[in-house]
Amino acid sequence: MVKYSIFSIARNALQGHRNWPEQWRSPEPKTDYDVVIIGGGGHGLATAYYLAKEHGITNVAVLEKGWLGGGNTARNTTIVRSNYLWDESAAIYEKSLQLWEGLSQDINYNVMLSQRGVLNLAHNLGDVREGVRRVNANRLNGVDAEWLDAEGVKDFCPIINISKSARHPVLGATLQRRGGVARHDSVAWGYARAADARGVDIIQNCEVTGINRNGGKVTGVETSRGTIGAKKVAIVAAGHSSVVAGMAGLRLPVESHPLQALVSEPIKPVIDCVVMSGAVHVYVSQSDKGELVMGAGVDSFNAYSQRGSFHVIEHQLGACLELFPIFSRVRMMRTWGGIVDVCPDASPILSKTPVEGLYINCGWGTGGFKATPGSGWSFAHTVAKDEPHPLNAPFSLSRFETGALIDEHGAAAVAH
């Protein structure tokens, strides 16, 4: 692996940038691995990287049915924050944010983390109480959080409409200054390159079609490129989690829904923070290219189609224009959808399963991009040691039997 630095850029510039090596190999699959990871999204790739880095397990393959970044990893609106309500969530999302803060250096890849501050708006008295409570809970957990009143919101984000006569007036907001955005496909590529450099095989265009077991223990997978043996198999398939888990006879409490996003034509800088409103389904930030990046709500129905309904976009934009009248003549350039795996308590599953040697990481729903590093880091521990890590122990599959659910609907909303 060529280390990226000012010197390697200068050297390659002198050669007309014609001699950069590939960022990762594309090897033929071997017949056997210690660990096979199903799904080459951010979470799968991060798991592979931390298995190699933290646990010295390098005989690992990541099998991706399409291409890296074809799933939700590179379809999301890239909001990163850690201001979740409950202790369990705050712990794993905050670990994640701390890993984000050193990630570009750690994997020698610029993930363009921009900690520009995230506002979560309150539009009624219930929202205000919920927001203030969350700020207090966050501080008790060492997560930075502030409460702003309407004037404070206007100071932080001058283009926002705080008129009292608005359909959904802004009464205040929580602010996490360390929150922000990151470049989504850099996360997939950066983890892939760093994992590859430690010996992990990244295998694209390789769809898993079956999970082989013998006496309740996993033995490998069937794929579109043949049978691959494995001592351990980790399912990290996001929207397709139920389908893949079904290959091993497992039922999940997960439902797959389309979630849409859209971007505008590029405009001059107008908004230098992230604004989110769970109540009216708006979230917006501006990319380095100048596009407004916006997310809509989920479609109500289950689907696997990577596209959603137009009325959902219409609803989102209606609410958005109330908040930001200045956007009224901006043209939208593209919309798209991803398939998100939603859990009934809006919290993820990182867990062992009833099948020995089979592990699952799913249910991140509408908000798992921010969790990519912490998820991979703690899940690698679970796969390596065959036991929960303290950070992911509360997120076991068995919580649906014990009833110890982690209700994060307030912090997750449909939002991120």
Next chain:
Amino acid sequence: MLDITCPWCGKRHETEFRYGGEAHIARPENPSGLSDADWADFLFMRKNTKGPFAERWCHVNGCRRWFNVIRNTASHEILATYRMGETPPKLPGGAT
């Protein structure tokens, strides 16, 4: 947007309806005899099928009645709609 045919009112836009998730999940006959795992299965575990899937919809902005739909979750194609209590129609390929 889906066009959904209500078995009472006919074809309408999706925005007139509310989604009700997987159909034909029967409440257990003997609740007090159930294990925690059985309860978890009834309350939380879902088929989440990719392909033809039996689901419930309610015509909230119309006749306000619940009914069932078989829809392909990969293509959004609606294959059948039928009233509550009716047996699902047999579809080629053995749907749901």
